Amino acid sequence: MRYPIWRLCVFMATMVWPLLWLFEAWSSALGPDLGKVLVDRLGLGTLILLLLTLGMTPLQKLSGWAGWIAVRRQLGLWCFAYVVLHLAAYCAFILGFDWSQLGVELRKRPYIIVGALGFLGLLVLAVTSNRYSQRRLGVRWKKLHRLVYGILGLGLLHMLWIVRADLKEWVVYASIGALLLAVRIPPVARRIPRLIAKKATSATKT
Numbered sequence: 001m002r003y004p005i006w007r008l009c010v011f012m013a014t015m016v017w018p019l020l021w022l023f024e025a026w027s028s029a030l031g032p033d034l035g036k037v038l039v040d041r042l043g044l045g046t047l048i049l050l051l052l053t054l055g056m057t058p059l060q061k062l063s064g065w066a067g068w069i070a071v072r073r074q075l076g077l078w079c080f081a082y083v084v085l086h087l088a089a090y091c092a093f094i095l096g097f098d099w100s101q102l103g104v105e106l107r108k109r110p111y112i113i114v115g116a117l118g119f120l121g122l123l124v125l126a127v128t129s130n131r132y133s134q135r136r137l138g139v140r141w142k143k144l145h146r147l148v149y150g151i152l153g154l155g156l157l158h159m160l161w162i163v164r165a166d167l168k169e170w171v172v173y174a175s176i177g178a179l180l181l182a183v184r185i186p187p188v189a190r191r192i193p194r195l196i197a198k199k200a201t202s203a204t205k206t
């Protein structure tokens with residue numbers, strides 16, 4: 001396995017947040033509405049990890065360092081772990097495991113349907129992220145994993161629906177998402193290696 005220390009650092013850096021929030025919840029540091037705080041933090045964590053996962057390929061292309069790709073799958077799986085915790089916190093603290101309230105909840109918070117579609121997408125990607133599925137699905141695997149762009153759209157729509165009044169934070173995440181999608185458009189992607197080569201030659205001249 002390549003880059004073991006780097007992989008371990010990424011593992012620790014992503015694992016520490018839910019543990020810290022659980023500790024804060026346990027020590028009553030999250031205020032009276034700790035359920036909502038936990039749901040929000042885990043939801044935002046999911047979105048950030050999704051953006052980070054999508055950022056690994058452009059970073060590798062820009063820097064030429066394979067370490068970014070070495071942690072891409074791990075980040076994707078962490079994104080799924082966070083969304084599972086987000087959903088679990090919602091079921092425990094907001095729904096109170098009262099499934100009879102689910103219909104009322106969906107009418108009151110229709111953005112949950114958008115989130116649930118995103119969750120299903122992440123589930124499909126997590127289940128098929130192993131080498132066995134990659135080998136079995138062949139070229140279809142790459143096509144299937146393009147689902148990630150739709151999931152990002154759903155995640156952003158889900159968040160937009162919630163934060164309607166205060167768009168500042170949403171605009172930051174949406175812009176990063178748009179940039180990460182833009183660098184994948186073939187004419188833009190083709191320019192990136194040329195940009196690096198140009199930068200390298202001008203650096204050797206100075």
Ligand code: HEM
Pocket residue numbers: 036039040041042043044046047050083086087090094112114115116117118119122151152154155156158159162163
């Ligand atoms: C079944 C799946 C899901 C459910 C039930 C769910 C539910 C919720 C709920 C109840 C909230 C809090 C709303 C409030 O503050 O009033 C929330 C916030 C949020 N969720 Fe989800 N969600 C789901 C999936 C997702 C997915 C897939 C993503 C990202 C890809 C996501 C990202 C977010 C974000 C970014 C927030 C806002 C956090 C903030 O305001 O700081 N959620 N979600």
